[in-house]
Each structure stands twice: as C-alpha cells, then as structure tokens.
Amino acid sequence: MSDITKQSLTELVENIKDKKLSSTEVTKAFIDRSEKSKELNAYITEDFTSASDKAKKFDQKPNLDLKLPGIPMAVKDLFCTKDVKTTAGSKILNDFVPTYESTVTENIWNEGAILLGKLNCDEFAMGSSNETSFFGNVQNPIDKNLVPGGSSGGSASAVAGQLTPITIGTDTGGSIRQPASFTGTVGLKPTYGSCSRYGIVAFASSLDQAGPMAQNVKDCALLQEVISTYDSKDSTSIDFKRNHYSKELTNNIKGKKIGIPKEYRVDGMPKEIEDLWQKGIQYVKDCGAETIDISLPHTSYALPTYYIVAPAEASSNLARYDGVKYGFRAKGENLIDMYEKTRSEGFGAEVQRRIMIGTYVLSSGYYDAYYLKAQKVRKLIKNDFDEAYKKVDAILTPSTPSSAFKIGEKTNDPVSMYLNDIFTVPVNLAGLPGISIPAGHDSKGYPLGLQIIGKAFDEQNILNIAYAMEEKIDFKNKITDWWIK
C-alpha cells in the first residue's frame, strides 16, 4: 500500500488488525514522510530509530487486541517521555531527559502505540502561532509561511501534513482547538479532570488539559478513549464513568438542542466567520437537531480573566526552572545573579511577559483587584454555561475569529495574538469539553473550524454532534505537499 500516511487512524488500526499492514510498514511510512517534511519543523526531537525497533518488536509478537496496535505516533513536546528529551519548546529545558512517563502517554503506549518523536510547540505552551518556540516556527501544511496555530502547532502541522496518523496536544486556552481549526483537523479539549496532568509540563494548572488531535472525529474519539483515565497521581483528576467513545459514537443527534450564544458575534468578526457559523447552524438542523438562541453574558470578560489567571499560575509553575536542579543554567556571581541570568537567557520573551504579568497580579496590593476578581468572574462565566445547559445539550460557535495568519504577522502585537483565543478561552475557564472540527474554507482556501462545547463529562455528546456534522460538511483539506521537493 503506497498511501499509508493518507489513511486515518481507524483505517490503520483495522489494517494492522486484519494483518494487511504491519507496524513496521506503517511506522516506516510515517518516518519516511517525516524525513521528507523537515521544512515544516514539526518535530523538536525525532525518535525514529527507536520507533523502527519498537515496530519490529511489535510485529514479532503482535498483540492485536490493543486499541492502538503498533501505531506510530508523535506527541507534543510538553508530555514527559521516559528517556526521550522533553523541552516544552524552551531553551531552559533544552537538555532535559525525563526518567518518567506522563500518564497520558503511558496510556497510549500501553495500548500498543509507538513514539515517533516530540512535536514542536510554543514555549511552555504560551502562544497561539507556535512562534514562541525556542526551536523555531512551524509551517502550516496548508500554505507556506502560514502559522499552524498554537500552542500545539507542531502537533496540528504533523497531523494535517500526515507526519503522524494522530497526536495529542494540550489546551490551556485553545491550544488544541485553534491549531486544529488553522490546519483543517479535529481537536478535542476534554473536560478538566478527564485526562491526567501527571507528567505534563505545567503552564496553568487549573486550565491545562491534554486532548487528541486527529484527521477525523472517529479517530479523535478512539484516542480520547485511550488517554482519559482516572489517575490518583493527579489530585484534580476526576473519577467519573468514562464512555467507550469510539464504540458509542453515533451520528444520530435528532432532537438535540444546540445553543447559539449571541455574545460570540464579536465586533470586527470577518463575514466569512459569521457565514461559516450560519452554515454550521444549518448543518446541525439538517442532522435533526434543534438550535436555540442563548446568552452567555460574561463572555466578553473571559479573555481578560484568562490573561490574569493563566499567567498567575504560570508565574508560580515556572519558578522551578531556576538552574539549580536540571535544565539550563547560566553562570552567575552568586545565587541571585545565577537565577536572573538563567531565567533571562533560558526563557523567551512571551514566557517572560507572562511571568511578569502573573507576578504582578499576585502581588500584595494587587491580588484583590486582579487575581481575586478574576476568580470571581471565572465563577460567573461558569455560571453562564450552567444556566445555558438548563436549556441546551451543547453549544455551537466558531473556533476562532479568523483563519490562519502569516508567520510574523502578529508577533509584535501580543493583544491581537491573544484575541485568537476569544472563543476557546471561556471553555477552559469553565472546565468544559470543546471540540473543533473543520467546517469550511475562507476566500484564501484556508480552513475554518467550528467549535462544539459540551456539558462537563459529556464528551460523548459533542463527539456525536461533531461526527454527525462531519458527515454533512464533508470537508476536504487542500494540502498540496508544497514542502516536499
């Protein structure tokens, strides 16, 4: 089979289970394509030799009862992987090799998958364009010099460019859904507490969630089924009854009530986004669901709230990168001097900006006005959703206020960069699940995504809605393999 990398995860799993393909063949195909795709700069660390060995080993004694039998997979470089360098896209962790495995990746390997390598991302997942990575920009397979979104930019690029059949990202304010939207792929941010945070380099602990990024909804459901487990090593992990998301996946969403929040019609939103949304509304209706206008009155406060809460937590979470124990250390005259030089040289500009914002909002005298108030607003935002969910089963919005932009276009304007997350951030603040699916193209032919937001722990429902819509939308990603010479 020559078009192995074009197959979806579901197809690959079937073909391996039916012994039509071996893990070695599949792994080789993705390694070959990855080798030819260096220009995308999707990988920070390649682990191809080891992947080939593991594939061979798998084929010698294949366990075909596993959910991801011999499937090669690259993962975002925010997940700690045992004996494989883990950088979080930062110079400060440039040489850091964990002796431990994150729970989410452990779950994946336990189901038979094989690590291909570690994918590029914004430094400490802080960014919406993958431009803050110490390891450079990532190219969007859609077009040259186009950002893939962020922070899971490498992951989105690798899935869209078929360098990996599927991947995982992390989403603190939109870091899975926005790059999915920019690359014409599917990305799910699960309910907070669904996937363990153990072994994931922390950005903002109360918002971070790992989630699948895939070519289609079914693949996404399958990976979610694998990665979502209760984990006693994460005190915020929640022990709830998890569905067999892929098995229970259905396109029957007749009678579902879908909320359309008026506050997401923001000023200056391009008409093509509005049109896409209207098309989305029509799609869900075509599927037999009902749409209901709803109000989420505190939506406009979500972005400022997020940019207080997330940096506050980050400023504290990143304090451990001090040059003392591991990672990059600059020489200093004394302890304080060493700290200052290590952190000035080790962190990039965006990370430093957020550490400073976070330090500021937690400072005595400012805490009440910023952090405490933000926490109160966060509660109001959550209440908005709780109220809405008395009337509806899910909410439909655009994923992003625009399509992908050019590399460098927004690097000097952090606020315009932050505005990218305007539709995704409220979901993290409320701890809810949200999925972005590709739903159309803009005038330039760039993909646009729609977001379905669910009730807490109701991943199955939004996956079903996404699955039904996917069928109606019949989206085709326009990828020309421009980077392959």
Place this chain on the structure above:
Amino acid sequence: MSKKNSEYLINREDNQYEVVIGLEVHAQVLSKSKLFSTSATKFGAEPNTQVSLVDAAFPGMLPVINEFCVQQAIKTGIGLNAKINKRSVFDRKNYFYADLPQGYQISQFKEPIVGEGKVILDMPEGQKEVGIERLHLEQDAGKSIHDLDPQNTFVDLNRSGVALMEIVSKPDLRSPDEVSAYIKKLRSIMRYLGTCDGNMQEGSLRADVNVSVRAKGSKEFGTRCEIKNVNSIKFMQMAIEYEANRQVDLIEEGKSIDQETRLFDTKKNETRSMRSKEDAHDYRYFPDPDLLPLEVSDEFINELKNNIPELPDDKKKRFIDEFKLSPYEATILVSDIDTAKYFEEVVAKMGKNKDMKLAVNWITGELFAVLNNKNLEISQSPVSAKNLAILVNLIKNGTISGKIAKTVFELMLDGDKDPQKIVEEKGLKQQSDPKAIEALIDKIINDNREKAIEYKQGKEKLFGFFVGQAMKASGGKANPQLINDILKKKLQ
C-alpha cells in the same frame, strides 16, 4: 510564692515593662512519608536519599496529599481543644531559594485546617491558659549546606516536602518561663497523641518567637520583632530575655522599635536584624491549583476524636482523684507520656496492697536520679516498671527496710535484676524476729553497761548509739522499728 512576685517584669529606674510573647511553633508531623509524596522521612539518612521527583519539583510532577498527615493535624487540633475546619485550602507561598525546589512552599494561608484552641499551663503560681490562634499544614524546605566547599553550596532535599504543623499561639505568654512551660506542654500533648516526636535536637520542633514590650499596665501592644527559627527552649528563653531588654533600652532612650525579623546568635547570646518590614518578602500567596480544597467529614473527625488517648490534663486529674497524688506529683508524672506509662505500669504491677506515695517517691527520687546521671530516657530505664513495683512492695510489706532497698536498687541496675532474688541471694531480708533482736540487744547492753547506766540517768542522746550498734550487729538487716521498741523496753 504569691502571684505578684512571680510576674516577669523588666525594671528600669522609673519604669516597669511587661513582655508580650507569641510563638509560631513548627512541629514535624510524625509520619512515614512526606506531606505530598511517598518519600521516607527518617532523620539522619544520607543526603538526597529520601527525595522523589515530586520533592525535587521535576517538570509535570504533582502533589498528592498524604491523608495520614491530615489525620495527624486534626488529632493535634483536638488535643489543643481547637476548632477543626471541615474545609481548608492549600496555598502556594512563592519565593526563590536553592533548597526550595518548586520555587514555592505549599502551605495553608487563609483557610487553615485547625482554628482557635487553648492550652493550659501549670505554673508554680497556678494554671494559665494560652490561646491557640491556628494550626496549619505545610511543607518543609530542603537544607542548604554552605560549609562543605569554599565555592559551592550543597543542597540536601531529604527534608524537602516533609509535613510540618505550624501552631500559632495568641500573644498570651508573658515570660521566658511561660514560654518554656508552653513548649513543654505542646510537646507533651503531641507526644501523647503520637503526632510529633518533639525532638528539638533533630529539628522536629522549632519556633519563631514574637516579642514585644509595653509599660506595665498598658493595654496596647508594642511593636513586635520576630526571632526566627529558634531550636531549643533554653535559646528561646535567652533570646526573649535579650530581645525584651533591647527593646526596653530603645524605649528608654526615646527611640522607636522597628518591626523586623531577627536572628538569635547562640554564641554571642544576642539577636541580630535579618530583614526589616520594608524588605519583607511578597510571597504572592494564592490557592494551589494542583490541589483541591481539603474537605473532611464529621464522621472522619469523630472517628479521630473517639480514638484520642487520655491527654496529660485528664491523666493528671485522674492521678489525683484515683491515686490520691498531690497536684505537684501528678504534674511531674504526666508531663512526659513515657513517665506516665512507666508509673501506671508500676501501679498495675504493685497489685492490691500498694503504697502509691512510696512508688511516686521511688520514681521521682532514685529512678530519676539514675536516669539523669546516665542521661537516659525513662523508656531506656535500666530498671523495669515490674521490678520497681516488686521493690516497692518489698519495702511496703516489711521484707526489706528503705535503707536496704537502696542497696538492692543499686544491684538491680545491672541487668534489671529481680529484687526478690537479690534479697534472697544476698540474704538482705529484714530481721523481724523479736526474739533474735532481743538477744542481740541484750548482748549489746551487756557489752556497754556503763553507757546503759548513763542513758538511764538521763543521757538520752545515747539511744542513737544503741540503735546504731544493734543495726551494725545485724548487718543492717534488723527491722528498725523492732530495734526501737525493744531497746526502749530494755533500757527503761
């Protein structure tokens, strides 16, 4: 001693000053593993051998609360007669230091696990109640070692993440003696509960001491200084003494006192400024998002309450009521749980016909003296409670005299020997046969006829001489009461 006289005041020419002290005691929770990780907590292990990825703050590592430490804190709260908060919150206290791997300490700031309580002190002038403001759980930091290398500092993370209880008193203490009594009482309560071993040499118990002074009779508090991390009662007392006098001197000179953090230099016996209020850290406390608020149910608390052992105050009351001990004796016996245990075992082993006073005297007298001499804890006593009980019974039933008992006791020290056997083997049994003693006395009187006449003529002092001779002749074994009685009869 009257109450007035015991007041601790600092006197200057025209003025008298009262000292106001509040303590923040850091007590290491007695637990096998750390507050948020499964690493061991044993004291004295090789550096960095009790460190997990969580303790060293590796990327992606998360804290998971050790439920046992929560139980220990609640038990301590119960022992301090304090309010147990069903909901408490862990916060991050942010600051940079080489032995603080996370860059923050997980502590409880706004919502501690234990609220207000009280402790009763037994002072010579009577009881004194000291208010407890709060008790909260927090992580200990690691240890920086500066003196192993001229260039580098070494860090030992064995302590990093060990659970501490910070017990904050109200500013109710008024003298170094009260501080001593307070620390001893806290330690006693925690040792009874098994929540802290109270070992100050190993750093299991240390305190920040807040000291201020005010004119005697004044209701306003003066400006306080905090003396950081004092690790012995003696040093606390010395530091308070020095600090209070320093503050009084400033006031007397018309100067003001700066609110600041100070260090006690044990070699120079003085406190030194460490940092002023202006230089105080901004710890940027905020709730730790890696941990959910800690919620405990009534059942959980009640279960712990029902299993609280008898605490020193109750035990003391029982010793007075049940064993008819004096308050003074009871206080001494209950102050340390092992002493109380020893005493109660002696009482149990003495059986029905017991002499409580005699037992108390032997424990607080001979036994304490030996322990003191040999620098031993009562739990390491060379004489078991069982054998001490036998010895006391031998005195009580007249088998041996108190004097012989001391000889027997000396012999018991070597290998916890059974006193009964010693008495038998060495033939130390008291001679209580009146006929034998009579014969012995007859002989003495016969040998000392002149003295007997002198005595009868009124030289009563000579009675002692005859007793001594009789004792000597019996090898110290004759029952002294019988000697007295018979001598009196014979010399009439």
